[in-house]
Amino acid sequence: MTGVLDVDIREVAPRDGLQIEKPVSTAAKARLIAALVATGVRRIEATAFVSPRAVPAMADASEVAELLSQWPDVEFSALVASPGGARRAVAAGITRVEYVVSASDTHSQANARRSTAEALAQTAEVADTVHGAGGLLEVIVAMAWDCPFEGRTPVARTVDLLGRAHTLGADSLCLGDTIGTATPVRVGALVGAAVEAVPGVPLGAHFHDTYGSGLASAWAAYQAGVRRLDASAGGLGGCPFAPGASGNIATEELVHLFEDGGLSTGIDLDACVVAAEVAADVVGHAVPSRLLRAVRARS
Amino acid sequence: MTGVLDVDIREVAPRDGLQIEKPVSTAAKARLIAALVATGVRRIEATAFVSPRAVPAMADASEVAELLSQWPDVEFSALVASPGGARRAVAAGITRVEYVVSASDTHSQANARRSTAEALAQTAEVADTVHGAGGLLEVIVAMAWDCPFEGRTPVARTVDLLGRAHTLGADSLCLGDTIGTATPVRVGALVGAAVEAVPGVPLGAHFHDTYGSGLASAWAAYQAGVRRLDASAGGLGGCPFAPGASGNIATEELVHLFEDGGLSTGIDLDACVVAAEVAADVVGHAVPSRLLRAVRARS
Numbered sequence: 001m002t003g004v005l006d007v008d009i010r011e012v013a014p015r016d017g018l019q020i021e022k023p024v025s026t027a028a029k030a031r032l033i034a035a036l037v038a039t040g041v042r043r044i045e046a047t048a049f050v051s052p053r054a055v056p057a058m059a060d061a062s063e064v065a066e067l068l069s070q071w072p073d074v075e076f077s078a079l080v081a082s083p084g085g086a087r088r089a090v091a092a093g094i095t096r097v098e099y100v101v102s103a104s105d106t107h108s109q110a111n112a113r114r115s116t117a118e119a120l121a122q123t124a125e126v127a128d129t130v131h132g133a134g135g136l137l138e139v140i141v142a143m144a145w146d147c148p149f150e151g152r153t154p155v156a157r158t159v160d161l162l163g164r165a166h167t168l169g170a171d172s173l174c175l176g177d178t179i180g181t182a183t184p185v186r187v188g189a190l191v192g193a194a195v196e197a198v199p200g201v202p203l204g205a206h207f208h209d210t211y212g213s214g215l216a217s218a219w220a221a222y223q224a225g226v227r228r229l230d231a232s233a234g235g236l237g238g239c240p241f242a243p244g245a246s247g248n249i250a251t252e253e254l255v256h257l258f259e260d261g262g263l264s265t266g267i268d269l270d271a272c273v274v275a276a277e278v279a280a281d282v283v284g285h286a287v288p289s290r291l292l293r294a295v296r297a298r299s
Numbered sequence: 300m301t302g303v304l305d306v307d308i309r310e311v312a313p314r315d316g317l318q319i320e321k322p323v324s325t326a327a328k329a330r331l332i333a334a335l336v337a338t339g340v341r342r343i344e345a346t347a348f349v350s351p352r353a354v355p356a357m358a359d360a361s362e363v364a365e366l367l368s369q370w371p372d373v374e375f376s377a378l379v380a381s382p383g384g385a386r387r388a389v390a391a392g393i394t395r396v397e398y399v400v401s402a403s404d405t406h407s408q409a410n411a412r413r414s415t416a417e418a419l420a421q422t423a424e425v426a427d428t429v430h431g432a433g434g435l436l437e438v439i440v441a442m443a444w445d446c447p448f449e450g451r452t453p454v455a456r457t458v459d460l461l462g463r464a465h466t467l468g469a470d471s472l473c474l475g476d477t478i479g480t481a482t483p484v485r486v487g488a489l490v491g492a493a494v495e496a497v498p499g500v501p502l503g504a505h506f507h508d509t510y511g512s513g514l515a516s517a518w519a520a521y522q523a524g525v526r527r528l529d530a531s532a533g534g535l536g537g538c539p540f541a542p543g544a545s546g547n548i549a550t551e552e553l554v555h556l557f558e559d560g561g562l563s564t565g566i567d568l569d570a571c572v573v574a575a576e577v578a579a580d581v582v583g584h585a586v587p588s589r590l591l592r593a594v595r596a597r598s
Contacts, residue, residue, distance in 0.1 A: 185562065212589040213556045216556060257511075261485055
């Protein structure tokens with residue numbers, strides 16, 4: 001738990017990994033989180049305080065939050081989509097909050113029933129709530145590279161949103177490749193512009209693996225200056241057979257990629273494989289991780 | 300078929316993709332090759348002239364070679380593991396030959412019943428045969444990064460083999476990540492050293508995707524100067540459930556990675572998806588490609 005890491009991975013399986021799955025029990029989530037904690041990962045996105053009608057899998061957010069005090073060495077966070085969600089999160093004891101602003105108006109309307117500008121404007125209120133509880137706020141710009149409705153997101157639009165979100169109170173920022181279509185050249189371009197636009201602000205990136213280039217994009221982000229990356233045990237996140245939904249990059253594959261190259265993640269790969277098995281068991285179906293498949297084939 | 304490409308992809312599905320599969324008919328191979336030709340790819344490794352006892356799936360190498368004249372615009376090649384194989388290849392009309400030298404003595408003995416030094420020494424005889432037929436020889440250094448028996452291959456050993464193979468007659472060279480364990484930092488290191496050691500010699504790289512980092516490694520190789528990359532339709536190549544065997548990086552995923560970033564491959568992505576479907580149909584089981592799965596889910 002000490003020392004400076006080359007790459008600081010945030011595990012998102014309990015939130016992004018589970019959010020489109022059939023709801024699993026809070027006990028199953030506790031089992032998954034315990035396995036993730038055992039990997040040595042320092043940050044875990046544990047749940048989301050969002051509409052239980054829209055995302056039934058996250059309806060037990062407060063119950064999940066109650067579990068977390070048993071792991072005091074891990075920084076747990078929750079995702080919110082509104083000031084109300086932020087209030088519920090801090091009431092549940094969560095002090096690390098991710099608030100999503102979509103770079104695409106169409107997606108923002110579909111996802112949160114408000115325009116990008118309206119969602120952005122609420123950042124100040126979310127920040128006040130989080131800071132009032134002694135917490136820290138991260139703004140995730142969703143559809144940072146592409147939107148399924150609007151096509152490519154202009155680099156200038158995403159970068160502008162990052163700057164505004166920071167001004168409105170975000171302590172850290174994250175670029176969300178929400179649909180998993182980013183590729184290394186465009187990742188390098190956007191990250192390079194973002195690093196220049198908000199120097200000194202912790203900047204993360206979040207990739208899915210829809211077209212197989214998720215790990216290459218993560219590597220490109222690292223090369224361009226990103227040191228905070230999201231990943232999900234087993235590559236959980238979206239059923240591979242559901243239109244438009246695909247898994248996050250797999251934590252164990254990302255850990256292997258960096259650690260094999262001598263770059264420290266603070267995460268134990270063997271424990272990651274165990275966590276990926278738990279993730280697959282919790283959702284009751286195969287997960288996309290190639291590394292998990294290779295390790296299973298060997299044993 | 301004209302113009303300078305940013306990346307020159309060699310399609311290896313008919314050889315590396317099929318070699319550990321249950322043998323498929325020559326007619327099925329013809330169907331696969333026709334689908335690959337339709338993608339616009341300029342180079343296809345069509346078969347291997349190796350022991351039919353060791354690799355029954357390649358027993359019809361001469362029959363496959365006979366088919367190829369119907370596609371005069373594509374550069375077809377065949378893999379060989381001995382001077383005898385090279386003689387059979389040129390007798391069958393093949394003039395682009397890949398000869399494998401393993402950087403690992405243990406693997407070389409297991410795979411070709413000779414040491415690395417003995418395999419290397421035969422390069423001159425293979426080169427004479429190929430050049431005598433007006434052809435060109437590529438030497439692929441297998442286990443260029445890692446060996447399952449010996450562990451990490453020293454960079455100096457692989458680089459030394461490249462230089463010697465070139466001196467002995469190789470017209471081009473290729474770094475083989477035979478077991479799919481390379482990662483970007485180590486790819487950059489080896490490619491950088493190789494480019495310095497054999498300047499001006501066409502240098503390719505060949506990645507498998509055992510631990511999910513195949514595309515990231517391909518991207519790292521490109522960044523370090525490699526412009527020739529192997530890939531296999533659908534990610535075919537080794538059954539994902541067989542110990543130690545895993546697919547090549549998927550052609551359609553590699554094409555998407557580069558073309559999305561504005562780097563030309565000369566290959567049509569839609570035709571690639573069709574070829575990946577044909578590859579899956581020919582082998583009669585699912586292929587690892589994530590892109591194929593995403594495209595199927597959309598339709």
